Every structure is written in C-alpha cells, then in structure tokens.
Amino acid sequence: xxxxxxxxxxxxxxxxxxxxxxxxxxxxxxxxxxxxxxxxxxxxxxxxxxxxxxxxxxxxxxxxxxxxxxxxxxxxxxxxxxxxxxxxxxxxxxxx
Amino acid sequence: xxxxxxxxxxxxxxxxxxxxxxxxxxxxxxxxxxxxxxxxxxxxxxxxxxxxxxxxxxxxxxxxxxxxxxxxxxxxxxxxxxxxxxxxxxxxxxxxxxxxxxxxxxxxxxxxxxxxxxxxxxxxxxxxxxxxxxxxxxxxxxxxxxxxxxxxxxxxxxxxxxxxxxxxxxxxxxxxxxxxxxx
Numbered sequence: 053x054x055x056x057x058x059x060x061x062x063x064x065x066x067x068x069x070x071x072x073x074x075x076x077x078x079x080x081x082x083x084x085x086x087x088x089x090x091x092x093x094x095x096x097x098x099x100x101x102x103x104x105x106x107x108x109x110x111x112x113x114x115x116x117x118x119x120x121x122x123x124x125x126x127x128x129x130x131x132x133x134x135x136x137x138x139x140x141x142x143x144x145x146x147x148x
Numbered sequence: 149x150x151x152x153x154x155x156x157x158x159x160x161x162x163x164x165x166x167x168x169x170x171x172x173x174x175x176x177x178x179x180x181x182x183x184x185x186x187x188x189x190x191x192x193x194x195x196x197x198x199x200x201x202x203x204x205x206x207x208x209x210x211x212x213x214x215x216x217x218x219x220x221x222x223x224x225x226x227x228x229x230x231x232x233x234x235x236x237x238x239x240x241x242x243x244x245x246x247x248x249x250x251x252x253x254x255x256x257x258x259x260x261x262x263x264x265x266x267x268x269x270x271x272x273x274x275x276x277x278x279x280x281x282x283x284x285x286x287x288x289x290x291x292x293x294x295x296x297x298x299x300x301x302x303x304x305x306x307x308x309x310x311x312x313x314x315x316x317x318x319x320x321x322x323x324x325x326x327x328x329x330x331x
Contacts, residue, residue: 057208064215071222078230081255085237088149095236099229103222110218114211123208 054122061119068107075103150239150250165317166242166310170303171285175235178228185224189217230255240301242310244317247290249299263299267292268318273311290314 079096086092193213196203204210237252244265251259268290275286280303288301288311304310 057211060212060215064219067219068222071219071226074226077255078226078233082233082237083149085250085252085258086149086233087239088151092149092236095229095232099225102225106218106222106225110214113214117207117211121208123206123212 054124056119057117057121057123058119060123061114075100163244164241165244165313166240168240168242168301168304168310170235170238171283171305173279173283173285174303175232178231182224182228185228186221189213189220193217240299240304242314242317245321247299247314261299263290263292264321265314265318266321267298268314269293271311271314271318273307275307288314 079099082092082096086096193204204213234252234254237250237258239250241248241250246262246264247268248260248262253259270291272289272291273286274289275281275284280286283305284307285303285305286307288299288304288307290299290301292298301307301310
C-alpha cells in the first residue's frame with residue numbers, strides 16, 4: 053500500500069501545531085507560577101532550545117526530500133521482519 | 149511569578165524560614181523513563197537495520213521514520229517537562245508567621261492555601277524505607293485543632309529538623325501572636 057510522503061508531512065505539521073499550543077501553555081504556566089529565579093528561566097530556555105534543535109534539525113533534513121514520492125508502508129519483506137517467513141509458517145500450518 | 153520577598157498578604161518583618169520542595173529523588177524515575185524514551189527510536193532503527201539491512205535504502209522510508217521519531221521525541225520531551233513543572237511548582241513555604249502550601253495539579257490545576265502558625269497543634273514527621281532513611285527525606289503532617297490533617301509535606305528533605313522548627317515557630321507565635329503589641 054503506497055501513500056504519498058506529503059500526507060505524512062501534513063500529519064506531522066498538524067501534530068506540531070498542537071504541540072506548539074501545548075508548549076505555549078506550559079511555558080505560560082511555568083513563567084506565571086514559577087519562582088522568580090534564574091533556574092526558572094534557565095529550565096524554560098533549555099526546554100525551548102531542545103525543541104528548536106529537533107524541529108530545526110528535521111527542517112534541514114527535509115529540505116531535499118521529495119514529498120511527492122510514494123512510500124510503501126507495508127513493504128513486501130515486512131512479514132519476514134516481524135512475523136518470520138510467512139511461506140514457511142504456512143507450510144508448517146498445512147503439515148499440522 | 150512567585151517572589152519570596154513579596155509573598156501573598158506579606159506582613160511587615162515576615163521572614164521566610166523554609167522553602168520546601170519534594171526531594172529531587174522523587175523525579176528520578178521520570179528522568180530514567182525519559183532516558184529510555186530517547187533511546188527507543190534509535191533502538192527501533194537499529195533493530196530494523198539488523199533484521200532488514202536494506203529497509204532504509206528507500207529514502208522515503210527513512211524520512212517517514214524521522215517524522216515519527218521526531219514527533220515521538222518532542223511529545224516525550226513535553227511530557228517530561230510538564231512532569232518537571234508539576235514537581236517544580238509544588239512548594240511549601242514556612243515563614244515565621246504562617247505556612248503556605250502551593251500545589252500544582254497537572255497543567256491547569258493549582259491550589260494555594262495557608263495556615264497561621266498559631267493554629268498549629270501537632271506536627272508529625274515520618275521517614276519510611278531504606279532510601280528515605282539514608283537520604284533523610286520523608287513526609288510531614290501538620291495538624292490544627294480540627295480533626296483532619298491540615299497540610300502534608302510530601303517527600304521533603306530533613307523532615308525531622310523541619311517539623312521541630314515548625315513546632316518552635318508555632319510555640320513562639322502562640323506566646324507572641326502577630327497582633328500583640330509586645331511583638
């Protein structure tokens with residue numbers, strides 16, 4: 053079953069948008085109710101920095117991606133990867 | 149933000165005696181869980197490569213994997229930070245006049261309550277278990293004249309010392325209440 057890669061990018065972007073809202077709310081609560089100390093600012097900064105690094109890294113990685121390419125989400129050899137050799141299994145079932 | 153020098157209903161000459169949080173060890177399981185969560189995408193990647201060496205030859209599959217792994221990591225990171233916030237925003241402040249209990253319940257639940265020290269009748273500290281005994285952290289229960297326990301400090305450091313000090317401060321407040329001109 054092949055699905056264009058772009059569809060997954062859309063799903064990723066939607067999840068990222070939801071994530072952005074949750075991050076915003078978390079930061080608002082942290083800065084509103086946290087103790088007025090450098091540790092509060094430092095932890096918030098680290099939280100944001102890690103997110104920026106991950107999203108930025110993905111952005112760089114995705115610049116040369118062909119989003120029109122189709123990806124086979126269930127490749128032919130997946131059955132042997134996770135369920136063993138299906139043909140052999142079927143033969144064993146028949147022998148039983 | 150909470151400023152210790154400008155607490156809610158701050159009285160003149162009120163002094164902060166203790167600023168307490170749950171012991172750092174209580175968030176250790178969360179940090180270990182997060183460390184496992186970080187390793188998980190790499191472990192899945194390695195397992196797929198081990199079982200099916202050519203699986204990621206198709207660049208589309210690799211991109212798909214990165215999309216999934218990055219989203220997994222981001223949500224795991226958010227989960228860790230929100231739990232850290234839950235720990236970080238749970239605080240107990242003991243001043244020389246009152247006890248302020250601030251509890252964060254998830255992202256949107258917050259309880260702030262306070263108790264005047266002259267109302268304190270009984271303070272119980274409890275350290276249970278090997279790790280708690282070695283690292284000296286445990287619970288403190290503060291009771292007023294009412295039947296139910298008013299405040300519970302969970303997993304705070306040096307509970308015996310804190311309980312003793314609260315009792316001393318409460319005794320001091322009863323003999324010299326804040327409204328008394330002698331203070």
